[in-house]
Amino acid sequence: MTTVQVATRVPLDEYSTVIGDGEIDEMRALARPLTGRTVQMVNSTAVGGGVAEMLNRIVPLAEELGLNIRWDVMTGGDDFFEVTKAFHNALHGEPYHPEPAHFEIFRAYNEQNIKRIPLDSEFIIIHDPQPAGFIQARKRKTGHWIWRCHIDLSHPNPSVWSFLESYVSQYDGAIFSSPQFARQLPIRQYLFYPAIDPLSEKNRELEPDFIMQVLTRYSIDPLRPILTQISRFDRLKDPVGVIRAYRIVRRYFDCQLVLAGGSATDDPEGVEVLKEVKRAAEGDPDIKVLELPPWAPLEVNALQRASTIVIQKSLREGFGLTVSEALWKKKPVVASAVGGIPNQIIHKHTGLLAHSVEGTAYQVRFLLSHPEIAARLGEHGYAHVKENFLITQNLKRYLTLFLASQPAG
């Protein structure tokens, strides 16, 4: 059994500087009837990845509100994580032909973990496919079991989904990040948006001097417009398409393009894409292709804050939280209408949506020509994130779910 002890705790009151005292009072009011109630979060990793990042913040905040909450991480061998990685890609729609042995490996590790981890809380939230089989441990319909799906299930591989569905349909409910990610299921399906932490290094306010240092480090001119896309070097993020859009914009505006993402050394496809991007950028000193260290939240924060316009021209996307990160910094965003992006970009209100290279270029040109509209979109985007995509809202949704649920037994 691996029960996670959260190392860093940010007190709830610190969030009042961002969301106001009334919102904190409200969370305390919602949590009052839940004092001492037992809650258990289960996922497959304590570090790395958005789920662990979110649980690291949510768990201590829930504890501070009086909930008796624990966070357990399942364990597995390389064979298990190879299978679940393949399942993950297949659930996203990639071609995959599972063998019976793969399902057996999944079952075996879930059963091993069930024997090790006590699953006796009143509310049990199982995150993502890896521990979905934990529902087999439920005895006599006790507790309230919820499956929290963080991935896009809109076009899943039928064999993998059919296998997973046999578990998922035994839960009391499932949570999805966007309505289009959901499936037809015989259980209640809830909508919880993913969230950003406004006090994390990636999103907190920065000193102007630090932002300038980052720009100097990467030879970016602060006096000319900066267009930025932050994403890993992945074809689905269409970095070459961003360069093509930028070249159209360059006919009208003397601007720069920053393409920044994590280092691609451990990802063979990423290395290939990075080469393509560098080839496409060749000969233009105003295109900065930045391979950031694996964990460089302050640099990402600074680049977003220094940007004139942030672009997210993905061809496919999960939720695309980098959009919320940019909106939180009051940046005008031009993004593709894919995945969870339209939840964040309400077209012409909190940003602009595009459907092609030419459309992206046009929207960028429009915003560069109308800075007052760009500023207004940024302001509205900030308010949209504050109301819907902050970690405090996420916690409030969990509290509401617990209040609305009636555990049996």
Next chain:
Amino acid sequence: MTATEGPFEFFTVAYLTQIGNYSAGTLAELLNGLEHCSDASIFHHTYQTLGSHHYLTEGFSNDFAQWVLADANRDALAEQLAALDIRDYNSIAALRSDLCRIVRDFIDEHPDFTVQEALERFYFCESLQVTRPFGLTASDLDEFHLGVARLSHSAFYFHFISSRLRLQLRTNDFSHWLANALGLKTLADSINRIDIYTNTLDSARAKLLRLIERERRKHDHGSSRDARPAG
């Protein structure tokens, strides 16, 4: 201001969004969804969305209008749907009926547009509501002012916007209490006239607080004049 026997108890509301069974990729499917979705779904996409998108004060009215504008690309229909004002309704049934009528009329008039695919699908969701006492009460105007100033957005929304359906009186909790418990009908009417479509929750609250302050000044002025020694 004298204390009254019935204090105002502030509540807050939290919504759990449930993904519904209907979605729409065309205007015909939108109409089908509007006709068959739950009342909680109509509430979610009209009343509740106004609260969660309160900061959009230019051209955002409800989710149906926004989808018709941005995804179905039918500006005229979007305008008609956006013009529906939830303050005119005492029931979800009446609101649903008007939403359906507007879409049906448009489809009848423009049959070619009926099955044209929109850019993105519309997903009908619904709100499950949980209310809790906020932990504040008010017995007079001063306490009321303090309470309103402290409320969260959801709590303010609950009393000022969603209460209209609960009361079925075309008013809001604040105005109802001020008129009935404190006898301040003029103040209640002024507060009820604050436009929830062109104000954010913050700016509506600021206006409401200013109206209360003006009322207090009026009262204080009246009291000091009354207290002036005769002769």
